[in-house]
Amino acid sequence: MRKVLLVASILNAWCFFAQDDLLNVLNESAPATHQKVFATFKSTRLGNALTIETVKKKHLDFRISHRFNNIYDNTQPNALNASAQNFFGFDAASDIRFSFDYGITDHLTVGIGRSRMNRLIDGSVKWRFLEQTQDFHVPVSMALFASTGYSHDHLSNIYGNVVMDFKKSELHRLNYFTQLIIACKATRWLSIELLPGYLYRNYIVAKTNSSNNAANTNGQFTLGFAGRVKLSKRMSVIGDYFYLAGPYFKNNPQARHPLALGMEMETGGHVFAFFFTNASGLIENNYLVGNSDSWKNGQVKFGFRVSRTFNL
Amino acid sequence: MIKNLFVLGAMLLAAGNTTAQIFTAKQGGTNISFFSAAPLENIEAVNKSGSIVLNGRTGEFQLKISIINFKFKSALMEEHFNENYMETEKFPYSTFKGKFNEDVSNLPEGDNKVTITGKLEIHGVIKEVTISGIITKKGDLLTLKAKFKVLLSDYKIQVPSMYVKNIAETVDITFETVLEPHKKKD
Numbered sequence: 001m002r003k004v005l006l007v008a009s010i011l012n013a014w015c016f017f018a019q020d021d022l023l024n025v026l027n028e029s030a031p032a033t034h035q036k037v038f039a040t041f042k043s044t045r046l047g048n049a050l051t052i053e054t055v056k057k058k059h060l061d062f063r064i065s066h067r068f069n070n071i072y073d074n075t076q077p078n079a080l081n082a083s084a085q086n087f088f089g090f091d092a093a094s095d096i097r098f099s100f101d102y103g104i105t106d107h108l109t110v111g112i113g114r115s116r117m118n119r120l121i122d123g124s125v126k127w128r129f130l131e132q133t134q135d136f137h138v139p140v141s142m143a144l145f146a147s148t149g150y151s152h153d154h155l156s157n158i159y160g161n162v163v164m165d166f167k168k169s170e171l172h173r174l175n176y177f178t179q180l181i182i183a184c185k186a187t188r189w190l191s192i193e194l195l196p197g198y199l200y201r202n203y204i205v206a207k208t209n210s211s212n213n214a215a216n217t218n219g220q221f222t223l224g225f226a227g228r229v230k231l232s233k234r235m236s237v238i239g240d241y242f243y244l245a246g247p248y249f250k251n252n253p254q255a256r257h258p259l260a261l262g263m264e265m266e267t268g269g270h271v272f273a274f275f276f277t278n279a280s281g282l283i284e285n286n287y288l289v290g291n292s293d294s295w296k297n298g299q300v301k302f303g304f305r306v307s308r309t310f311n312l
Numbered sequence: 313m314i315k316n317l318f319v320l321g322a323m324l325l326a327a328g329n330t331t332a333q334i335f336t337a338k339q340g341g342t343n344i345s346f347f348s349a350a351p352l353e354n355i356e357a358v359n360k361s362g363s364i365v366l367n368g369r370t371g372e373f374q375l376k377i378s379i380i381n382f383k384f385k386s387a388l389m390e391e392h393f394n395e396n397y398m399e400t401e402k403f404p405y406s407t408f409k410g411k412f413n414e415d416v417s418n419l420p421e422g423d424n425k426v427t428i429t430g431k432l433e434i435h436g437v438i439k440e441v442t443i444s445g446i447i448t449k450k451g452d453l454l455t456l457k458a459k460f461k462v463l464l465s466d467y468k469i470q471v472p473s474m475y476v477k478n479i480a481e482t483v484d485i486t487f488e489t490v491l492e493p494h495k496k497k498d
Contacts, residue, residue: 021374022334022365022366022367022372022373022374023363023365023374023376025334025336025365025494026336026363026365035380035404037401038380038391038394038395038400039391039394039395056386056387056388056391057387059386059387059388106387134401188399188401188402233395233396234396234472266396267474268392268475268478309388311385311386311388
């Protein structure tokens with residue numbers, strides 16, 4: 001009988017052996033779930049470039065964007081004096097924009113905005129259709145962006161001094177932009193993006209590149225590179241650059257590639273971006289083509305943006 | 313001899329039965345929430361999932377939850393919680409490993425006041441804590457309830473000075489889970 005008890009108690013003890021970690025009972029070795037990344041960027045835009053981020057469901061993102069004039073301009077006579085007189089570009093605005101973006105779902109954002117440059121009213125859609133996972137099972141996130149711009153400028157401004165050997169048309173006020181956004185949160189502090197896009201303007205004034213006689217075109221392929229390096233939880237260095245394909249943009253002093261460099265700061269519901277760029281416009285339909293300003297000549301503008309998100 | 317065998321069989325059954333001393337969380341029975349009351353806003357989030365195990369014989373208790381499973385009313389708050397405060401990518405889990413100070417192997421039906429002491433890990437910082445709560449026994453089921461406070465600075469969760477009116481220094485944690493005898497899934 002005693003032996004029996006002994007055997008039983010040993011069995012009993014054995015059952016509890018190797019239970020250092022009680023949680024092992026739950027077989028936690030089950031395959032790890034592919035957790036989705038969050039906050040690849042803090043806002044829907046970096047400097048010039050769009051980010052992969054969408055506005056959260058039922059949130060409204062209101063933003064005021066401002067681009068001052070050139071801080072300095074090498075091409076002007078007595079450049080330092082000229083730039084000091086207009087307080088390094090602060091006296092003038094090259095573009096001002098108000099916009100509202102609303103999250104229909106966490107992955108679908110619609111927006112409207114109005115820019116001073118070209119008196120452009122725009123509507124846009126951004127759809128995030130692929131989400132990166134933290135374990136790189138899905139290595140990138142992807143989104144599609146499309147916008148249409150309508151210029152309500154005076155026709156005399158739109159056609160300017162062009163000899164009208166064609167019919168006026170309301171359609172000439174429209175331009176369209178489509179972009180694929182490919183983003184990767186490589187580490188907690190580094191996020192990068194590749195942005196192939198296509199811009200189409202219904203009406204352009206014919207111009208040629210003085211260095212190779214290539215003409216500008218209505219349609220234009222663009223390729224953007226963007227990145228963010230986080231310095232702290234709320235401060236980041238941001239930058240983006242757009243390459244414009246085609247001979248018209250090769251060494252053309254009338255058509256420079258936009259480059260932006262700056263800082264971004266997040267404070268709860270607000271995101272502030274401060275940066276320098278040679279581009280004048282605030283949205284793709286305006287800033288991508290037709291920049292005659294160059295970093296080399298000091299033709300850099302200060303830009304800032306304040307965004308406030310409301311939970312509706 | 314036959315009697316001995318019978319006793320052995322009974323003891324073996326009892327030994328096998330000891331697995332029933334292990335309790336795990338019942339599906340959908342867990343509710344862990346935190347509440348931060350500050351002058352400008354109240355912040356609340358709920359986590360309804362977690363791995364929880366109790367050894368009903370020894371009183372050992374362990375818990376592991378995913379921080380990302382805390383759900384907020386505002387998705388933006390949720391993002392800031394994970395990105396700015398909890399650093400969820402760096403510290404994805406919160407754990408508690410402890411032991412009840414009372415004997416929980418033979419609790420009477422109904423409410424029982426208990427205390428538990430153990431190591432609580434939040435945001436990568438481990439602290440020894442003692443938490444008091446109630447175990448309600450009803451048949452096979454044990455319902456654990458506890459309310460306690462967590463001082464954010466204890467766990468190196470920094471709140472910038474400009475948000476002291478938005479986020480409380482101490483948050484209230486409400487914990488509730490229904491445990492059932494563990495069934496082995498084969």
